[in-house]
Amino acid sequence: MIDPASIELPRFLAAWFGPPAADEKPLPESCDWLPRALREWHELVSKWDVDLSFVTRMTPPDNIKVSDGKAIFMSDCGGEWYWSFDPAMPDRVFNAEFDEPWESNSESMAEFLKHRTVMEVLFGADTRMRASLVPDELVQGILGSAEEVDFGAWQWPVPGYRIFMRGDVLAQIIRCEDGPGWDVDIAAPKAEALSGLREMANVKWLG
Structure with missing residues (x-):
């Protein structure tokens, strides 16, 4: 088994899309409340001119809002599934089918984002x-x-x-x-x- 922690996203993205095309674009201070792993992911992918939205879509960081204790940061492209975090537990990820209750995902935010990145690259290749x-x-x-x-x-x-x-x-x-x-x-x-x-x-x- 490959430990997800061993997957280095900068190297992974460079292998698929070549060297970064631009400098990292820091998020505005208004996004400082977001989970660190999520902020770092958005800043990392900003270095490549690619849209990793083949099967899921990331909510723009400055559009993420808290509703009923959860902040949705990703959805599937059909709008049937959603993923969120709880600001009180920013490293945990929750998922739910439309109109169903939130369930805790087994992955940390950092591992979840690696999982999502690998899946998007696979399906968008x-x-x-x-x-x-x-x-x-x-x-x-x-x-x-x-x-x-x-x-x-x-x-x-x-x-x-x-x-x-x-x-x-x-x-x-x-x-x-x-x-x-x-x-x-x-x-x-x-x-x-x-x-x-x-x-x-x-x-x-x-x-």
């Missing part, structure tokens, strides 16, 4: 391949030496998905709901890193 109904023995061939990242379990987008890393290659697997095997997503910064997978027998890649 230009070089990405997908396959469905992949049997167990072929999944192992696809993953190769990739190790699972010990992220906390999210109930969104679906419970039970697992994320793997091998160098700069990212993969996600989840048990199929409509048949035996696994749904597999795999991505890399450069197409050649995945070229050999396209020739795998009995795997029908969708992209």
